[in-house]
Amino acid sequence: MTESVLDRIMEQQDDLRKGGPEADRLGRLTDSTVDTMKAAGSIKMLQPKTHGGFEVGVREFAETVMATAAINPPAGWVNGVVGVHPWQLAMADSRVQEEIWGEDENTWIASPYMPNGMAVPVEGGYRMSGRWSFSSGTDHCQWAFLGAMKCDRDGNVVNPPTMLHVIVPRGEYSIIADSWDVVGLKGTGSKDLVIEDTFIPEYRVMEYDRLLDGSQVRAAGLSQTLYRMPWSCMFPLGITAATIGICEGLLAEAMNYQRERINARGTAIKDDPYTLYAMGDSAAQIRSAREALITNAEQIWDLVDAGKEVTFERRAAGRRDQVRAAWQAVRAIDDIYPRCGGTALRMDKPLQRYWRDAHAGLHHAIHSPSTVYHAAALSGLGVEPHGPLRAMI
Structure with a gap:
């Protein structure tokens, strides 16, 4: 079986994890982290095979972004954002593709x-x-x-x-x-x-409108299901996958931290039913968010693969579910982090970094639920949304 990008990321997870705190200090990814991601092919997952890419499916892409974000949050975010750009470039004029990838297929x-x-x-x-x-x-x-x-x-x-x-x-x-x-x-x-x-x-x-309505990919002559996926599914997918992955990383750090912890009342967390309940519920919420995001993307993939139209109503419902998944995961960590006690506030502990990064992820425009929920509800009632209600759908 061919080794996947995810396999290569997990092989280097210890080194990748070390780059998280240093990236926070530098205000950018470390060179070592970028070298690891390039060696793994992180940004080439949606890149066309004609230019050295892998053309993976939506599940593999999302799961790799999530895993990377759980290990090193900013690396996962960059993986989710920059990782979608080769998907779009595949539809561009062949001259600019050659300019970018001709000498180095790992150009970001x-x-x-x-x-x-x-x-x-x-x-x-x-x-x-x-x-x-x-x-x-x-x-x-x-x-x-x-x-x-x-x-x-x-x-x-x-x-x-x-x-x-x-x-x-x-x-x-x-x-x-x-x-x-x-x-x-x-x-x-x-x-x-x-x-x-x-x-x-x-x-x-x-x-931009030609990306939205599919005329750009048709003009490029691309028949692969990957490139015929709606923009409103692919562009948000990496960003939400990164946000959920960061939440998974916080959960893992919290579980490790709580393993031997004694709370302020002198009770071992292993014997504290209130904290255990909250952590169990939060874990289930994060898992549910993960599966909702991936299932939604795969259902749209199946429609495209079958040659069926992905209607505005279906795209709006997909964006609704994608936005909801992000908010659900971040709300879940808000039940975990406060139960880790005062020491978890220390800047030399990783929990605060994951918590800050996850909340920052919700600030991206694609995670705004307002017009998305409005458009999805109207479409479900058989009303055609107009103007701003169609934005990013």
């Missing part, structure tokens, strides 16, 4: 997708300026997907608004070194990027 690509750039059309492409926040793992990436709004030649946003994803090499944007001073997920190094009046050739530009 950053983001973010927020349309903070203004792309003005010129001969052969666009000129763009802007500033973007939350570029996870960016110190170790050589390219970036950046969101922009398409403008007319006078610099005004076109109507109807058109969002673009532009692909930019490292030498054409700046990383703002001191822009990631945060309470959680510090080790992800999710810094700001800046571009000033940079030329973007047309072949490095993708329209």
